[in-house]
Each structure stands twice: as C-alpha cells, then as structure tokens.
Amino acid sequence: MKQIKIDKIPARLDFIQSASGLILALFMWAHMFFVSTILLGKEVMYNVTKFFEGEYFFGESYPIIVTIAAGAIFIIFIAHALVALRKFPSNYKKYKIMKNHIKSFNHTDTTLWFWQIFTGFAMFFLGSIHLYIIMTNPSEIGPYASADRVVTEWMWPLYILLLLAVELHGSIGLYRLALKWGWFEGSDTKKSRSNLRKLKYAITIFFLTLGFITLAAYIKIGIEHKSKAGERYHKVTKTIQGTQQ
Template sequence: MNSSTVTLHVPQRSKVAGKLDFLQMLSGVLLILFLWAHLLLVSSVILSPRLMNAIAWFFEATYMAQVGGPIIFALMLFHFILAGRKMPFQTNEQRAFIKHAGMLRHKDTWLWLAQVVTALVILVMASIHMYVILTDLPITAQKSAARIQHGWLTFYLLLLPMAEIHVGVGFYRIGVKYGFITRENRRWFQRAENVMMIGFIAVGLLTLTRFMFLDLI
C-alpha cells in the first residue's frame, strides 16, 4: 500500500515542481525585461528632461503606469513566493548552507546565495520605490530629481547594483537550468553578462548624476 502510494504521488509532485519552476523562470524573465526597459526609459533624462516627461505622460495618459505598476508589483510578489520555496529562511538552514557552500567551493552555489540576498533587499526597496512613485503621479523629471537631491541618492545607489546583480545571476542560472548555457559557451556568456551588467549600472549611474544636477525650477 505504501509503495504504491509513493509510486503514484512522486511523479505528480515532480510535475508540480516542474511547473512551478517554469512559472518562476517565466515571471523572472518578464521582470528582467521590465527592469531593462524601465532603466532605459528613465535614462532618457540624460538626453532631455522633456523627453522623459513625454514618455511618462504617454504611459500615464494610456493608464499603463496606473495599471501596469500594480501588475508589476503583483508579479514581483508572485516571483518571490515561487523562489522562496527554496530559500533558507531558518537560521539553522542558513548556517548549513553557508557551511556546505564553503566546503564545496562551487561558484554557482555562491551565485545562488547572492541571488537570495539581493532578492530580499529588492523586495523591500522596490516596494518602497513603487509606492512612492505611484502615489505621487504624474511622473516628471523634476520630481525624480527632487527625490535624488533631497536624500534618496543613497537609496538608489544601493538598489541599482542589487537589482542588476540579481538580474545578471538570475539570467545566468536560467540559461544553465534550461540548457542555453553549456560548458562550451559558459565563459563567453559570463563575460557577456558581466559587460551587460556593468553597462546597465553605468547607465543607471549616469541617470542619477543627471538627476543630481538637474534644475528643479
């Protein structure tokens, strides 16, 4: 009786886990695309504050900001819940993980730990960021600059690299899990990913610098 029960239920659990992993991957990819698009659109302020204001006006006039913002927040929570299935939340689990990671000296294991840490930071900080933005519409370059010039610079200097590290590691782990990254192309992909990560961080820093020196009048 017990053996037949195991035979029936183990494959079913495996299928469920596989579907949850796929949903985690899909939600992660969607969030990656959103983050990249968001960063590039906001960086339009580097070219012209008027350009950023025009883009913001379009998203608000079409209600993409008002509707899309809560959807992105819900997607972020959904992704975190799925990823949280494998996170070591208890102290003894964390100690055991760090101990075994140190013994194994496996790079991908430490990358996963970095992804867990950055995920927790992003969950809190991105929630704050979205709340502040969506409760102070319309979005303008001057409002964004005012936040940066009046105490929020440190906040975004932390959120920017946390987000890009999480995205970079996540993109890499998706590729390994689903076979896009193999032993033959792993080094090339890691170099390309590092270049992309540094590039997006550089764009983010240039955007913050532009906000720092933007005339608020």
C-alpha cells in the same frame, strides 16, 4: 503494480518562478532605458513620460495608466518573491550550513546563487517601496518631479541600494535561467557556460554604469532645482517666429 503519483507542484512552481523572473528582468532593462532618457535631455524624458501616460494616443495624459502598469508589475514581483522564498534558508542554522557549503565548495555558480538570494531579499523591501511610490504618485514622474524625489525627498540612498540589488539579481537570474533551460547552449557545454558568464558580467557592468550615470544626472538636476522643489517641468513650445513661449 501500484502506480506512483508524481507530484507536479514543484515543477509548476519552478516554471512560475522562471517565467516571472524573466518578465521582471526584461522589464528592468526596458525601465532602465526609459529612465535614462534624462541623459538625452529634460525634453526627451518629459516626452517619454507623456507617452506612457497615453497623451500621444488619447490627446491628454492619464497617469492612472502608470498606476495600472506598476500594479501589474507589483503583482508579478510579489508572486515571484513568494515562489522563490521556498528556496531560501528557513532558519539561521540552515543559513550557516549553506554558507559553509559555499565556502568549502568554492564554486562560482553556487556563489552567484547566494548573491541572488541576498539581493532578492534586499530587493523585496527596496523594490516594494519604489513600486508603491510610483503606484500612488503616478503624476509625480518627470524631469523635475523625479529629480526632486531623488534629492529633496532623500530617495537617492534607497535608489543606490535598489540599483545594485536589481541589476545584480536580474543579471544573475537571467544567467541561471539560460543555464537551467539550455538557452544558447552549444556543443561545448563548458565553453557555452564560460561565454554566458562573461556576457552576464558585461551586462551587469553596462547596466550598473548606465544606472549610476543616470542617477547622477537626476541628482544634478535635483540640486539645481532644489530652491524650486515642487515646480513641474513644462514642455517648451516655439512660435512660428522661433521665439519661446
């Protein structure tokens, strides 16, 4: 009997897509918490920035560290997008078939899958712009520099769209990963799916709320700092007598 050769490439591509998606989603959450430190004050956000530039390890800042880290994420981002493209409708006819299927089927998870495709498509362009800016301007991150980029350089519209795309895509992706690989699956499959879906919505609301509050904080600082755009934030030091320098 002739042995049937199993094509393992689709399974491997699926694993790459899942693994890269998980890495990017976890990075997204961490990135949001780091960026939102502006809500704790300019000094806190400045210290976090210097931490990632290696100042507390090497005694001085090396923005190239940020470039390397952003470059690594960019590579994973591109790899994830290229692998995921195989599941996108390849032409308008297939897109219409998919839309009609979703409408007639009226299935929540299928609808979420469509939104994941839509937000992934948007994120490919919006995320690439953001990552390229960070890679090429690693020293332009800080309370004033970031706020100036948002307001003076008119990046706030892009960041609003990117925030929506990233948070929706990431939360839906993690939800579908949990279902696909059976994470947190209990004895009652329907109940587990329902609980995961509720958790997904809670996570989406939390990070969108945090993201918009954070963006509003940068916009406020950017407006206040508009007359001094280009000026960089400097850490406030205190003398023994308590006077500021």
